[in-house]
Amino acid sequence: MNDQSNIPVTLEEIPFADLHISDLNPRKVVNDTSIATLAENIRAYGLIQNLAGFRDETGVGVVVGGRRYRALALLQDNERFQIVTVKMAPDQATAEYWATSENAQREALHPADEIQDFGAMEKRGATVADIATAYGATEAHVYRRLALAALPCPVIDALRSGDISLSNAAAFTISDDEKLALEVLENVRGHGESDHRIKKMLKPDAVKNSDRRAVYVGVEAYIEAGGRTSSDLFADEVLIDDPAILDELFGKKLADASGALIAEGWKWAEPINDSYIGWYQIDEMKLARIYAENGDLTEEQGQEYDALAELAEGDVLDEEGQAKLTALQLILDGTFTDEQKAHAGVLVYVDRSGKVQCETGLIRGTDKNAAIDAGVLTKSNHAGSTGTKSPISNKLRIDLDRIATGARQHAVLRDPDLLLALLAFQLSGKSGYTSVFGLHKDEVANTPTTEMAGYKLDERLTKTTQPAKFGSDMGRVFRAYKAKGPAFVMEEITRHLAKLLTVDEDLGAVIDKAVETDIRENFTPTAANFFGRVGGPYLVNLWCELLDLTEDHPTATTFAKLTKSEKAEKMEALFRDPELRKAHSITEAQAKRIDTWLPEGMA
Known part of the structure; x- marks a missing residue:
């Protein structure tokens, strides 16, 4: 059927009970909330547009107006809607055409037209609830449209012509300055500017209520202090217009x-x-x-x-x-x-x-x-930035670092539970990029190049494990290893985790405090491991510092005249020989200073 110009129009009053949704009706998916909203619209204003139907064996099937039919079903407690006016199709072909055409040709209002109509309804005295009912919209939607309706007409015209988007238009609602708004409009018209950019042009200094300063101060406190605010309904936020007051x-x-x-x-x-x-x-x-x-x-x-x-x-x-x-x-x-x-x-x-x-x-x-x-802070042995060359060579620095690492490993053996907690800390990923253990094939070095001269560690850190012979049955080797019992396994875990310990300075400080790391428990400076590896002037200054001597004191000048090797041996004796200390009448304070002294840079 191609010619639809002479279709006879028949209106019939049909009891709602005789109506049903026709199989010809294409709308199968509906929103229950929108149907309830439409029902309230019909209750308030009546059925503005009739249903269209076609009579079949079971009554009248609704081919056009499926949403209206479902809304009327919610109103059957009201006699007004128990009889419905239906436009009847003369034949099935017409009914099929109506069913398709009704939905295909429907076109929603342009947002600019809807905005202006919302504004016109408000001016005529309609409430937000009235407008929401008339349009089948939420009240929040109406409030936003009314905010847009208050914009200068050129902004709405630009929206209608497509020069700006709907979200662009919404950005203009944050400003009450019409002159500025029109200036900004001319700058952004047709350029596809972002909403954020438009808002910054309208209020360059404004701060959102989500800003950390606004959250900390509180918007109410800001307003009480005389601060001004404006609302952005479309972003559901408040703008702080006086940032100086907020600051x-x-x-x-x-x-x-x-x-x-x-x-x-x-x-x-x-x-x-x-x-x-x-x-x-x-x-x-x-x-x-x-x-x-x-x-x-x-x-x-x-x-x-x-x-x-x-x-x-x-x-x-x-x-x-x-x-x-x-x-x-x-x-x-x-x-x-x-x-x-x-x-x-x-x-x-x-x-x-x-x-x-x-x-x-x-x-x-x-x-x-x-x-x-006061004993609150441990003296740092790190060298300050003095602009002069450090007396500690790079090779010596590496050895001193190894000694410090070994001392920490030595001390942490006292607390296996801490080691396991640290292992879990790293394995869980909670340590981030901070390394706790050297969990890789490389060993964590804890022995200086001078070997064990003046340096001792718990034997668990120095003994080696004999690997299984090449070609061994690893299953059998493992079963034999495991059969030694839980105590052996825990001892092995403790020993090997201690050997792998390598942390940064902050975490190292926490560990040192927990296990009371004392580098001097493991390390005593000697001619071989330290004094013979630094310069003579350094040794002279150290000799005077430890013994509270001035540079011109006879003991100091005598020491200064020694050869470098003699100075190194003399310094070693000061640290290790009780007779030398007695000969120099070392005081209790000086002895404590010597017994706790460490080269610069050792934690």
Whole structure:
């Protein structure tokens, strides 16, 4: 049937109970929420457009108006909708044509037309709810369209002509300055500018309420201080229009937080404007770090901690459990003593999420000597940057590093549980790019080129394991190895993990504190391993430093006249020979200085 111009139009009043959705109706998928919204529209304004149907054996099948039919089904408690006017098709061919044409030819309003109609309805007195019902839209959609309706007409015209997109038009709603809006419109018309770019042109200084400063200060506090805001309905955010006021409030609140920390006993607290403080910043500020005194959990608390941690790993820990886990973690992390706080300070900053964070336990350069004297800070043996060549050669530096590594490995043998925890730490990936163990084919060197002169380690770190013979049955070898029992296996794990230990300075400090690493327990400077490998002037200065001598003191001048090898031997005797110490009337303080002295750069 091609000629549809003379189709006879018949309207019939049909009881709703006699209607059904025809198989010819192409709409099979519907949204229940939109049907309910349409029902409210029909309840308020009536059925504006009739259904179209075709009579079949079971009644009248609806071929056009499937959504309207479903909406009417929700209104059958109202007599007004129990009889429905239906436009009837004279034959099946016409019904098929109507069913296809109705959906294929439907065209939604252009957004610009809808926006202006929303605005016109509001001016006529329609409420947001009225407009939402009339259009079958949500009230949130109506509010956004009304915000667009308030834009200057040239902006809406540009939307209608396609010079800007709908989201571009939405970006203009953040500004009440019509003159500026029209200037920006001319700059962006037809250029495909981003919404973000348009917003920055309209309000270059505005800050979002999601900015860390706004989150920390609070929008309400900002408004109370006289700050202005504007809303971006389309991005569901508030814009801070007076960033200077926000910065002032942010600085004051951060300063107050710093003051509160000083009131808690810290020597100083410095507010930092950055959103993150890394090790490099602490290093640039020449700050030393100390750590809180470790806390211990009771056996019962330890069991509870393990159970809660397991739940947390599985993301099934509730809020109460998280609070308990946090409290137990605080105990484990330990607390700073009053004496530590009296020498140290805090860097205070606000992170990207708007939460205040603290880098605690930091000691300024001017406070380091006092902290060392108080026993709060261990004296650093690293060479300062003096601009002069270090007396420690590179080869000697490597040997000293190996000795320090060996001493740490030696000390960590005392705590197998710590080693296993460190292993889990690295294997789990929680250590990130920080290496904990030398888990590769290369051995972690802990023996200097001078071998064991003046240097001793636990024999577990020096003994070797005889490998299985070439061609051996590895299954049989392993079964025999395993049969030695759990105690043997744990001893082997402890021994080999200790030999593989190699960490960075920060983690090394934590380990050293836990196991009380003492390099001098393993290493005594000798002519072979140190004194014979540095220059004569260095030895003269060290001799005077250790014995509290001036350069012109007879003991100092006598030492200076010795050959380099004689100086080295004399220094070794000072460290190892009680008779020499007695001959030089070494005081208790000098003896302690000699017994704890280490070359620069050894941790």
